[in-house]
Amino acid sequence: MQLAHVRGMLLTSNxxxxxxxxxxxxxxxxxxxxxxxxxxxFGAGAASACDAVNFRTMTIPEDDPAPVRALLAAYRGLSYxxxxxxxxxxxxxxxxxxxxxxxxxxxxxxxxxxxxxxxYPLAFDLTQRRKAWEDPGRLRNDAFFRALYFADKAAARxxxxxxxxxxxxxxxxxxxxxxxxxxxxxAVFAALEAEGTDFAPFFRKSGGSFNWRVISGTDRxxxxxxxxxxxxxxxxxxxxxxxxxKPGHAxxxxxxxxxxLVQAFETYGFIWGGKWHHFDGMHxxxxxxxxxxxxxxxx
Ligand SMILES: [Zn+2]
Numbered sequence: 374m375q376l377a378h379v380r381g382m383l384l385t386s387n388x389x390x391x392x393x394x395x396x397x398x399x400x401x402x403x404x405x406x407x408x409x410x411x412x413x414x415f416g417a418g419a420a421s422a423c424d425a426v427n428f429r430t431m432t433i434p435e436d437d438p439a440p441v442r443a444l445l446a447a448y449r450g451l452s453y454x455x456x457x458x459x460x461x462x463x464x465x466x467x468x469x470x471x472x473x474x475x476x477x478x479x480x481x482x483x484x485x486x487x488x489x490x491x492x493y494p495l496a497f498d499l500t501q502r503r504k505a506w507e508d509p510g511r512l513r514n515d516a517f518f519r520a521l522y523f524a525d526k527a528a529a530r531x532x533x534x535x536x537x538x539x540x541x542x543x544x545x546x547x548x549x550x551x552x553x554x555x556x557x558x559x560a561v562f563a564a565l566e567a568e569g570t571d572f573a574p575f576f577r578k579s580g581g582s583f584n585w586r587v588i589s590g591t592d593r594x595x596x597x598x599x600x601x602x603x604x605x606x607x608x609x610x611x612x613x614x615x616x617x618x619k620p621g622h623a624x625x626x627x628x629x630x631x632x633x634l635v636q637a638f639e640t641y642g643f644i645w646g647g648k649w650h651h652f653d654g655m656h657x658x659x660x661x662x663x664x665x666x667x668x669x670x671x672x
Pocket of ligand 1: 604
């Protein structure tokens with residue numbers, strides 16, 4: 374091999390190394406800037422930087438059935454043994470089976486497996502929801518969520534952080550710090566602000582966030598109880614019950630919530646009630662396992 378050739382190779386490898394280092398530094402600066410922007414949405418007292426997870430791009434570990442893979446990737450500290458999800462405190466909750474029951478019964482007494490009965494559409498496609506009872510994410514196993522988050526109101530309250538929107542309209546949302554949900558919402562707001570679109574109308578007349586309560590007519594806790602759900606403008610959202618629709622007959626609705634807004638929420642693990650047959654267009658709920666499961670089914 375000629376000396377000049379060797380020198381050329383060394384030079385190439387140094388240039389590559391230099392490029393690599395520049396890319397690393399640029400990525401690091403971008404990461405720090407993003408973390409600071411995300412932190413700026415937290416209220417005073419909770420202004421620590423946080424590292425939000427992008428659920429559209431995160432790697433999902435292999436093995437295990439798809440619902441289990443989605444759950445374990447979504448919530449750190451969970452494990453899986455003998456067809457049961459093992460909670461961080463060691464409590465084992467059986468995944469359960471997909472039962473041969475009517476949709477209304479599946480909704481009110483879902484097993485953990487049945488939480489994945491309807492696949493959440495990642496595309497901004499409102500045709501799937503026209504099918505009666507197609508409510509991906511609305512099925513929740515009550516015992517699982519109480520074990521995942523909180524058994525009572527006092528425990529939930531202690532973990533809340535304020536996440537605020539202030540561009541053109543002010544709205545504050547109280548979200549749990551558990552599984553860094555408040556951080557994930559702050560990341561949504563940072564993404565929306567970076568979008569440059571005027572989202573202020575959606576932050577007026579907001580329907581709220583933390584609220585320890587059961588779903589009306591049931592003894593199941595609402596997602597708002599855990600500080601994992603927010604309601605944007607109640608007049609723009611559209612809600613199946615207010616439309617006068619009967620259960621299983623909520624096919625028609627005129628959506629006013631734009632795709633860019635919905636996608637920012639989904640990227641950071643929030644599903645949108647506007648994709649439900651029983652539509653709740655103001656409602657966003659932290660359910661990263663639904664996003665990850667949809668990705669796995671898509672593969
Ligand atoms: Zn809601």
